[in-house]
Amino acid sequence: MLVIRPITESDLPALMQCAEESGHGFTSLPVNEEILSNRIGHSVESFAKAVTKPGPEGYLMVAEDTKTGEIAGTTAIEAAIGLDNPFYTYHLSTVVHSSRRLNVHNVVKILTFGNDYTGVSELCTLFLRPEWRQGLNGRLLSKCRFMMMAEHPERFDTTVIAEMRGVSDEEGHSPFWEWLKEHFFSIDFTLADYLTGIGKKGFIADLMPKLPIYVNLLSPEAQAVIGEVHEKTRPALRLLEKEGFSCRGYVDIFDAGPTVECDARNIESVRHSQRCTVTVGEADNGRDCIISNSSFEHFRAVVGKVVLDEKNATALIDAEMAEALQVNNGDQVRLIAQ
Structure with a gap:
């Protein structure tokens, strides 16, 4: 992992x-x-x-x-x-050089620093x-x-x-x-x-x-x-x-x-990630999720199987994942299904 x-x-x-x-x-x-x-x-x-x-x-x-x-x-x-x-x-944009008198119309690309x-x-x-x-x-x-x-x-x-x-x-x-x-x-x-x-x-x-x-x-x-x-x-x-x-x-x-x-x-x-409460147990039947803890200074993120209950906003993860994320039962995590 x-x-x-x-x-x-x-x-x-x-x-x-x-x-x-x-x-x-x-x-x-x-x-x-x-x-x-x-x-x-x-x-x-x-x-x-x-x-x-x-x-x-x-x-x-x-x-x-x-x-x-x-x-x-x-x-x-x-x-x-x-x-x-x-x-x-550099910004790539379009300019037009044209002359009605000469019936000339040129569209060119320019790069602006x-x-x-x-x-x-x-x-x-x-x-x-x-x-x-x-x-x-x-x-x-x-x-x-x-x-x-x-x-x-x-x-x-x-x-x-x-x-x-x-x-x-x-x-x-x-x-x-x-x-x-x-x-x-x-x-x-x-x-x-x-x-x-x-x-x-x-x-x-x-x-x-x-x-x-x-x-x-x-x-x-x-x-x-x-x-x-x-x-x-x-x-x-x-x-x-x-x-x-x-x-x-x-x-x-x-x-x-x-x-x-x-x-x-x-x-x-960002739009589809959700906050959940952690439960540690057997999560073999879960689906792949990217999951992170809620800490910033001690930020951790992993990918693995999670049994997700979206209605109750709970996430069942195994002990290995909990240890990697440095979370325990009842802690908050953020995740998104893959």
Whole structure:
């Protein structure tokens, strides 16, 4: 069984391993021990902090195998992005150039550089190691964040986004970045991605073109990947789309991967999750549910069989699940059937 819990200082080696395995383009997991250590420290402080409205808190969690103690993956939420470090995006929109006198009418796409998502909450750092990519583990790692949002809405913004990794090859070459590099940056995608991941974003403001970019002036290769996702990111995107997330024209400034968003109240798992009272017993005949406790500082989430009585708002779970969730008879949990 995997249990999702807040990260601790002792998880640094495991987080480094996840960073190394995640590959190019995974900006929020740079292979840098100092940066990851600082991020863990910030998360520990954030989980312990009393919060009434979202701020610069970052909540980083890991999925632990309860039998082996191994860390199977990681997932996170940033409460309000762009407050300490700017959060840049491109917005893809349409403009029309026309002349009645000449009977010319051209519709073109443009990319506009900006900070429109400042202050929103962000789903990030979702990575599941290959050995555990089966069953409902991927859903657990993704949906546990929505259970947290449903139970503790005061900690998050009303708008939630997620950046999807864009197209790049195994060597880290991004067709979109190759065009930007040639004309504006003169550094490799992997270096630009790494610098962003460790918070050194000053070069973006220094070198990024401030005026809108006409898409039809980009190389055909760059145009083809705007709004497209990396093949390894497609399962994560499908999960978010089922939750109600969609792209509103915003893409990443480096690889042009789509940014998807949803109103927090309209996220399917937030809307349909329910609070129940726990009973511990035999739950072999139950149905699969993602279930979390009601604590924030000691948040726990698992997936497994639950005998759910929706009318009386009770949930029968077995002793193993109760131990993983750190709950007893009569405690409150939040769950959603799968």
